[in-house]
Amino acid sequence: MKRITIPLMAAALMLSACNNKTPKLNDLNDTLSWALGENFALTLKQSQVTDINEDLVIQALRHTLADNPKLIDDTTYFLAIQYIINQQQQANRQQQQTADPKKVATDQEAYLANLEANNPKVKKHPAGFYYEVLREGKGPKANYAQRIKFDYRSYLMLTGEPYDQTYGKREPIIHVIGNPMFPGLIEGLQLMNAGSIYRFYFPYQLAFGEHGSGDIPGYTPFIYEVELHELYND
DSSP: OEOOHHHHHHHHHHHGGGGGGGGOOOSSSHHHHHHHHHHHHHHHHHTTOEEEEEHHHHHHHHHHHHHHOOOSOOHHHHHHHHHHHHHHHHHHHHHHTOOOHHHHHHHHHHHHHHHHOOOOOOETTTTTTTEHHHHOOOOBBBBTOEEEEHHHHHHHTTTEEEEEEEESOOOOOEEETTSOOOHHHHHHHTTOTTOOOEEEEGGGGGGGTTTBBBBOSSSOEEEEEEEEEEEOOO
């Protein structure tokens, strides 16, 4: 069986069934079928996995659509898909590491301006980040240097790609506000009452800054969804 790179494979998947000729789309069903195939091909191109067995992919499509029994167990399937996701995320992060800071600043400014103009629920904090109340809690408000318990999800702002989360991965975080914590989150948490869920939009200057942190490259703006569970007064 031949092996080809993702771009060539995507083209092969879309054209192999029609002898390298663009098919005619005669009705809605044809259009929907083509859209599904195109979406799948684009997903493959973005996966960053460059050594794929084209024949096996096509066989897997036909096998699965025919409701045949699975050839791999759920654990193997999950690990394989997670590997593809990790490859894509790593490639995106490497691309960000070489990003032009001026372009990132321009892109995030445009993103935030569009956000403010089109989402009336979004508010701007004097510190320079934006936030949206998804659920207002009824508990006491958090304060600087207070120990809190919270869950979160984070996303890369400019692509919407999920980055990290506590849900399903680890226990909620118990942490003292500001010890240590990036500037936007320090200010954002102090807006929240216990029981609240907020969505924050942090420009890179209020997230991990120019130098990043660990595997987070510099100049990375983030979206954080934070659920504040409890406050501790000790």
